[in-house]
Amino acid sequence: MQKTETAQRDFDVVVVGGGSAGIGVTASLLRRRPGLRIAVIEPSDNHYYQPAWTLVGGGAFDVAKTVRPTQAVMPARATWLRAAVAGFEPESDTVRLADGRAVSYRQLIVCPGLRLAWDKVEGLSDTLGKHGVSSNYRYDLAPYTWELVRGFQGGQALFTQPAMPIKCAGAPQKAMYLACDHWLRTGVLGRAQVQFDLAGAALFGVPTFVPPLMRYVERYGIALNFNSTLVAVDGPARKAWFDVKNAEGQVSRVEKDFDMLHAVPPQLPHDFVRNSPLADAAGWCEVDPATLRHPRYANVFGLGDTISASNAKTAAAARKQIVAVAENLIACLDGYAMPVKYDGYGSCPLTVERGRIVLAEFGYGGKLLPTFPLDPTVPRKSAWFLKATLLPWIYWNGMLKGREWLARPLGN
Structure with a gap:
């Protein structure tokens, strides 16, 4: 069972956000280096598989299968800080919590998603x-x-x-x-x-x-x-x-x-991101689009829906960003050059009819990045099977557990 932190404590890595990106990157880091002291800051008691909600709205998926307790998906060796973030103080390597606590870090990962x-x-x-x-x-x-x-x-x-x-x-x-x-x-x-x-x-x-x-x-x-x-x-x-x-x-x-x-x-970006030193002019967490490291704070990384990069904001994008952040963060901890570049990959399985999907996969600049050697513009039953059956299983049993199947960005 993971620990629940109740008092101020220093960590090797603080992850802000316990959604797809936050849980996934925490699991990936701990697979690479089990001894890392990682805290995940997440106020929600529930964790959702949001990509299936389109199918729920189309009568093709059970909504109850899209939610699990946050405690059930939190990596066992991570510390879950069940709290909301109030602000960032990157000059002092500190995250301020809404309950008044301060949490310090060696490395920070910002991935709280966005605000509807x-x-x-x-x-x-x-x-x-x-x-x-x-x-x-x-x-x-x-x-x-x-x-x-x-x-x-x-x-x-x-x-x-x-x-x-x-x-x-x-x-x-x-x-x-x-x-x-x-x-x-x-x-x-x-x-x-x-x-x-x-x-x-x-x-x-x-x-x-x-x-x-x-x-x-x-x-x-x-x-x-x-x-x-x-x-x-x-x-x-x-x-x-x-x-x-x-x-x-x-x-x-x-x-x-x-x-x-x-x-x-x-x-929109969350206010605690928009109003922080980490934000770009539009309020998103600023990152280098290839390394996903902050351009002004060398021990800060970002991924998921909150970052400034121009990629599509999808769970599929986070899946590949996780590899870049995990590899590059550990390299920074060890004093080495960052080895992985994120190519902007995102995927949008376009459910054009029940039972068929146009599987749109692309990177920065709209470059096509298909996983399979098939014409990506053709609606396929196989893509529906991927979306409705395989990807939910891969999400719960792979991505959230640090298994990076087909997740490494091309060219690395």
């Missing part, structure tokens, strides 16, 4: 989980998405996507495709008016994958509304408002009625 800013959309928090408004970005709401999809008998279905960066940039449209596929199979799609309002100007950030996605957009009869940002919701009235930017950059407020709304909130 539901509050940035007026009225959204008050209506989530009722009045036809849901989101696969929350454990308790993904089952409601499926309830809405299953009960939908026609009308206006709105799906939204906020400005980048967000975690799993494909998730907003994956929810839409699975809903439309269900409606197509049940004869409801012909009575549906489906709209995708996205704040950006492109359907997907890597151009290679736009044509196969557009074929499904056309198949389902989806209306795409680019440069359209959800700003307010009135659940009881079934109305949503969007700020829409035209070609000249002028913004107008557009009101839409809905029978179902799948809303994705704006996503």
Whole structure:
């Protein structure tokens, strides 16, 4: 059993965040060097496998299988500090906790994820989980998405996507495709008016994958509304408002009625990161995109959704970042050059229909980085099996236990 720390203590490594990145990197470090004194700072009692929530919202996965107690996934030799972070003092190698304690370190790893800013959309928090408004970005709401999809008998279905960066940039449209596929199979799609309002100007950030996605957009009869940002919701009235930017950059407020709304909130750095010396101008934890080390504090690394690197914010990205941070951090402890460079790898299994997935894998600059020697633009049953069956098992039994199967960045 792992220890639970109750008093101030120094550690070789302090890991801020007990999500996918934090637990994974802690396990990987302890596999490399079991004697390291590592503390993981994480306030939540539960740990979630978030990539499956899209499948939950599509009726293809049991939500109960996406959560385990944090204590059950915490590496046995790590110390779990069950507390929230208040701030960083990197000049003195200290993390300040919300309960007043201070924790000092030799090396710091920053990976607390990001903040789902539901509050940035007026009225959204008050209506989530009722009045036809849901989101696969929350454990308790993904089952409601499926309830809405299953009960939908026609009308206006709105799906939204906020400005980048967000975690799993494909998730907003994956929810839409699975809903439309269900409606197509049940004869409801012909009575549906489906709209995708996205704040950006492109359907997907890597151009290679736009044509196969557009074929499904056309198949389902989806209306795409680019440069359209959800700003307010009135659940009881079934109305949503969007700020829409035209070609000249002028913004107008557009009101839409809905029978179902799948809303994705704006996503921001946590305030304790944004307001710290570790942040870049946008508020993310600043890192060198290749080594994942902070450019100003040589004993600070970052990974996961909180970092400034331009990679896709996905669990698959964290899986490869873990190797770079674990190897490079130990090299720094030992006084050697950092041996591993992260290539920006991220993966987005695009669930275009139930049973088939376009497996988008790419790195910095949109470079394709496929794991398998297959055309990545073709929707495949094998990719669905990977997403729905293999990857959850690999996550719980591999990634969180420091097993780095297929995780080393290419070229290292």
